Amino acid sequence: LLDQRKLPGQLEYFDATSFDDLCFAIKEMIVRGAPSIGVAAAFGFAIEAARLSHMLKAENLLKLLPSIKEKLDNTRPTAVNLHWATDRLLAAAVALLSEPITSDDFRSRTLSLAQEIFDEHIQTNCKISSTGATLVKQNASIITHCNAGPLAVCGWGTALGIIRFAHFAVLNPHVYVDETRPRNQGAKLTMWELAQDKVAATLICDNMSGYLMSSRKVDMVITGADRIATNGDSANKIGTYNLAVVAKYHSVPFYIAAPLSTFDAVAKTGGDIPIEERDSIEVTHIEGKSITAQGVCALNPAFDVTPAQLIDGIVTEVGILRPPYLASIAAAFGQSTFVRQQNENIQYMK
Numbered sequence: 640l641l642d643q644r645k646l647p648g649q650l651e652y653f654d655a656t657s658f659d660d661l662c663f664a665i666k667e668m669i670v671r672g673a674p675s676i677g678v679a680a681a682f683g684f685a686i687e688a689a690r691l692s693h694m695l696k697a698e699n700l701l702k703l704l705p706s707i708k709e710k711l712d713n714t715r716p717t718a719v720n721l722h723w724a725t726d727r728l729l730a731a732a733v734a735l736l737s738e739p740i741t742s743d744d745f746r747s748r749t750l751s752l753a754q755e756i757f758d759e760h761i762q763t764n765c766k767i768s769s770t771g772a773t774l775v776k777q778n779a780s781i782i783t784h785c786n787a788g789p790l791a792v793c794g795w796g797t798a799l800g801i802i803r804f805a806h807f808a809v810l811n812p813h814v815y816v817d818e819t820r821p822r823n824q825g826a827k828l829t830m831w832e833l834a835q836d837k838v839a840a841t842l843i844c845d846n847m848s849g850y851l852m853s854s855r856k857v858d859m860v861i862t863g864a865d866r867i868a869t870n871g872d873s874a875n876k877i878g879t880y881n882l883a884v885v886a887k888y889h890s891v892p893f894y895i896a897a898p899l900s901t902f903d904a905v906a907k908t909g910g911d912i913p914i915e916e917r918d919s920i921e922v923t924h925i926e927g928k929s930i931t932a933q934g935v936c937a938l939n940p941a942f943d944v945t946p947a948q949l950i951d952g953i954v955t956e957v958g959i960l961r962p963p964y965l966a967s968i969a970a971a972f973g974q975s976t977f978v979r980q981q982n983e984n985i986q987y988m989k
């Protein structure tokens with residue numbers, strides 16, 4: 640895993656060779672971003688199930704599989720892609736063990752599925768990007784928040800993928816990137832990714848978007864999402880909600896870009912989405928140094944929910960979903976071949 644904590648200063652890799660390494664990497668945000676976490680979790684599940692398959696009989700392994708999923712699901716609570724990936728691995732592992740299978744075959748089949756999920760994500764991101772680029776006008780001025788580029792989504796990008804696509808299509812976009820306190824994914828990761836492609840980009844503090852929209856041309860806002868409820872309410876990095884409110888006030892279109900694996904068929908509204916609370920040290924300290932008085936109390940919710948009525952469209956691999964989202968999201972799931980296999984979810988969606 641490319642160690643995202645060290646960027647942009649150092650390009651270092653973290654070797655996650657065991658299940659515990661993988662859980663640690665997700666928890667500590669060595670790998671981060673909802674889709675990337677999902678893919679990492681798929682490999683984590685495969686590695687652990689394969690290890691145990693060499694030691695246990697099928698019936699005993701079957702009993703342990705749900706606990707592998709549970710441990711992974713608990714590493715980061717908001718990004719639903721993680722559950723989506725572990726659901727898929729669990730279902731596949733159970734199916735494989737229902738027939739006689741050697742542990743070597745079991746290992747290669749579960750690892751192949753994780754690889755398949757990885758590959759699918761890249762294709763999905765490309766579809767989201769080309770579709771979303773149709774929303775981008777020539778010379779558009781765009782605000783984005785957090786990081787929804789190749790690092791966060793295991794290749795190419797979703798919200799940032801749209802911007803990259805528009806850039807390579809010579810639409811000449813200019814991006815304002817929120818620094819995204821407290822972890823500064825915008826300043827550290829999004830700016831780094833945009834610099835590599837030579838996309839015109841300007842870093843701003845999170846509290847500057849109101850000023851920008853009131854004083855300069857801003858054509859649109861695009862962000863990613865970590866979990867989307869069936870009514871379109873979307874959880875994303877803390878601060879996204881503020882941005883959406885300001886965009887609505889200034890009549891600037893606000894878009895979300897996310898794969899179908901980010902939709903939670905069980906969450907009816909944003910109120911059903913668990914919001915991760917992280918250590919307050921991320922707020923009180925920057926790069927290990929305190930920036931406030933000793934012992935102060937600080938709040939650190941990692942995500943907020945943007946209500947569906949503030950979202951002009953959700954760009955997915957099956958098209959741009961528009962309000963009313965209850966209907967457009969259900970229709971999108973009707974087109975998805977993969978989600979049809981996830982019985983529990985699709986039944987609810989229908």
Ligand code: MRU
Nearest residue numbers: 671672673785787791863864876
């Ligand atoms: O850094 P994280 O994992 O806490 O943040 C998740 C995200 O990357 C963002 O919320 C992003 O906008 C959506 S995921 C591409």
